[in-house]
Each structure stands twice: as C-alpha cells, then as structure tokens.
C-alpha cells in the first residue's frame with residue numbers, strides 16, 4: 061500500500077431495535093418464521109392502513125442516543141423516503157430525515173498505547189426496515205416478515221483513518237448496543253449491519269476526496285476486507301491518474317472484492333416529505349432524565365472500574381468490558397477466587413478460546429462459574445499445577461464433572477511433600493552423573509533438563525517450584 065494517501069472512513073450502522081412487535085403495527089419481529097406469516101395491512105402498505113408508533117422502539121432509540129453521547133432533539137419528524145423496490149410495498153420507507161431523533165454524539169476508542177480518540181456521531185435516527193427479496197434460478201420471492209421492523213441508523217463523522225479503526229469503532233458500537241440491551245446484535249441474522257464510506261486524499265490536503273459507499277456489511281471481517289480492498293483499488297486508480305467516481309458498491313464475500321452497484325447519477329432522489337400519518341415525535345426533558353438514570357454501566361465505565369478495582373491492564377479490561385455477561389462471569393469468578401490476574405488469564409485464554417471455537421456466548425458456556433472457581437482455587441492453593449489444570453479444564457468441558465472429582469479420581473493432586481520430591485531428585489542425580497558434572501563445571505542451564513526429568517518421573521505432578529529449590533540445593 062502506498063503511503064501517499066490518507067484514508068478517510070465514515071460508517072452508517074443499522075441496528076434492529078429489540079422489540080416484540082414492529083415499529084408501526086402489532087406484528088411480531090421474530091426471526092426465521094415462515095415467509096409472510098407475520099404481516100398485516102400496515103406493514104404491507106395496504107391503502108388506508110394507519111401506522112401507530114411503537115413506544116418501546118422509541119425508548120430503545122433514546123437509550124441508544126444517550127449511550128452515544130448525543131443531544132436528543134425535543135422534536136423529531138418522521139418522513140417518507142420514496143423509492144420503488146419489490147421489498148417495499150408502500151413505495152416509501154418511513155425514516156427521519158431533516159429532523160432526526162438525536163445529533164452530535166461520539167464514541168471513544170483507545171489505541172494500543174491506550175491513547176483515546178473520539179469518533180464523532182453525526183446523527184441517530186429511527187426508521188423501519190424493508191422486506192427481503194429472495195432469488196432463485198427461475199424467479200424471485202418477496203418475504204415481508206422484516207418489513208416494518210424498527211431500526212436505528214447511527215451515522216458517524218468521517219473520522220476513521222484505517223480499516224482497523226473502522227472495525228474497532230463498529231465493535232465498540234456493538235458492545236454499547238449490547239450493553240444497553242437495545243439490539244440483539246446478532247450479525248448473522250442481519251440485525252446489526254453497516255454501510256462503509258471510504259475515500260482517499262493526499263496527506264496534508266484539506267479537502268476530502270470523492271467517497272465510495274460499500275453497502276450492507278454484516279461482519280467485522282467483511283468490513284475490514286471490503287475496506288482494505290477498496291483502499292487498494294482507489295490507491296491504484298489515483299496513482300495512475302484516474303478519477304474516483306462517487307458510487308455505491310457491493311462487497312462479494314466469496315471473491316473478496318467490491319463491485320459497482322450504481323453510480324451517483326443513477327442515485328435516487330427520494331423526495332422526502334413529512335409523514336402525514338404520524339405526528340412529530342416529542343421527547344420531554346424528564347423522559348431523557350429518567351432514561352439517563354436507568355442507564356447501566358457502559359463499557360468505558362466498566363473498563364475503568366475493572367482496571368482500578370482489579371488492577372487489570374488496559375487491554376484485558378477492554379476485552380472483558382466489551383461483553384456484559386463475560387464481565388459479570390469474570391467478576392463472580394474473582395469474588396470467589398480472589399485472584400484477579402489469574403482469573404483474567406483463564407477467562408481470556410481458555411474460556412474465550414472455547415467460546416470462539418464453539419461459536420457460543422458465555423451464557424451457553426458449559427462450566428458454571430462456581431465450578432470454574434473450584435478449579436482455579438485448586439491451582440491457587442498449589443493442589444494442582446497449571447498444566448494439570450488445563451487438562452482438568454478440558455475434562456470438565458466434555459464430561460460436566462467438577463474439578464475436585466476429576467482431580468481425585470485421576471490422582472492428579474500435585475506432590476507438595478518435600479521428602480517425596482527429594483527422593484525423586486536423588487534418583488535423577490544418581491543416574492545422570494555426567495550431566496551433574498557438567499552443571500558443576502558451570503553449565504548451569506543443564507538444571508532445566510534435570511528438572512524436566514524429575515517432573516517426568518513424577519508424572520507431571522511434582523510442584524515445579526519445590527523441585528527447583530531442592531535440585532539447586534543438592535547441586536551446590
């Protein structure tokens with residue numbers, strides 16, 4: 061990649077608000093039902109059907125705006141965004157345009173050195189989702205179950221400077237939405253997705269270059285890949301003197317490239333106008349106040365608290381605070397085991413590895429926190445060493461038995477007894493006279509080899525700290 065250009069990225073994220081019913085009717089929002097089974101005159105755009113605003117969706121949108129540090133407009137206005145598409149039977153989408161719910165917020169990101177950077181949020185507005193077109197070889201189908209599902213759109217300022225930073229922003233946004241419980245954040249089901257805008261400019265230039273918008277990215281990996289591809293493509297074009305055209309592109313996950321969908325001149329003129337069937341949305345000050353008072357601890361605050369209460373470093377606190385339930389599992393674990401660092405290591409390496417491998421969340425994790433604590437207490441007391449603990453851990457995962465049961469059944473208790481260890485050390489010294497001689501002549505790193513032999517003889521159960529001590533004493 062050439063270093064001539066500065067990368068400019070802004071994201072438009074759509075999050076499905078977690079409500080039982082749709083935005084303007086009583087139809088269910090449940091995912092995966094038989095196509096067109098949860099629809100009604102309102103969400104299929106029958107003439108004369110009237111929308112009724114779902115106040116639960118409004119509450120979620122307010123929470124979202126506040127968690128993103130936005131200023132909430134006392135009055136916001138729903139508008140019709142007019143366009144034709146088979147998945148949009150009304151011929152328009154109800155959205156907010158000129159007067160959105162909220163403006164001027166930010167999300168704070170931290171780089172590897174822990175330096176904070178604010179990414180501006182231009183606006184947060186409410187809108188309804190469209191239906192879904194499903195294409196087969198011979199024909200296409202329209203499923204309107206999703207039509208009218210409530211969304212918030214969160215539009216960022218063009219403040220991101222690399223694909224990785226865009227991913228961090230999207231991850232942080234997901235952590236916040238998850239934490240305040242307004243979105244299921246299930247990216248595979250499409251209830252959190254983003255459009256990525258990207259342009260390049262020469263370093264030092266004060267004007268932005270022409271941007272390209274990549275539509276509908278529904279995973280962090282795709283976001284990063286699509287942006288990296290696009291940066292590369294635009295770099296090559298600019299280097300060879302070509303002009304970037306403003307356009308909308310689609311990312312093809314199979315080939316990893318973006319393809320043009322429509323150019324600017326083909327862009328829709330949506331003919332926005334205020335929705336005549338809905339009154340302006342008025343949000344009173346005390347509503348904002350009470351929402352603020354009921355806000356849970358947000359990821360940034362949680363992170364700071366994890367650092368100060370448990371002495372965790374920035375990175376560990378960041379990982380743990382990005383998932384509310386993972387953080388609470390961790391905190392319960394620490395409350396029993398009392399070893400913040402040990403617990404953090406286990407949660408972040410062993411437990412998170414399992415979660416990733418099995419593609420599950422901590423809720424579905426097999427080992428209950430009490431059982432996990434029992435295992436770590438055994439480590440902490442020196443009853444078993446780390447290696448043994450790892451194999452007990454996998455045993456617990458597959459069998460669902462407790463750590464104590466596994467340890468006693470298999471006779472895995474660590475040998476702490478001095479005289480027992482001393483006996484093995486003596487044996488090893490007696491049968492390795494050549495190595496012992498080398499050690500005495502100054503090749504002290506041979507000690508590691510001898511420790512290894514002792515450990516092997518003890519079937520891995522000797523306490524390695526004691527082995528070391530005894531061996532050093534005997535050799536000197």
Ligand code: ADP
Nearest residue numbers: 068069070071216217218257258259268269271
């Ligand atoms: P449009 O009118 O094409 O929708 P907006 O000004 O509403 O454009 O911006 C849409 C998104 O694109 C925002 O997230 C914004 O930060 C981002 N954006 C705007 N200009 C640029 C640019 N030159 N390069 C990258 N992103 C941009």
Ligand code: ZN
Nearest residue numbers: 085087100103
């Ligand atoms: Zn409906």
Ligand code: MG
Nearest residue numbers: 072215257273
């Ligand atoms: Mg826009």
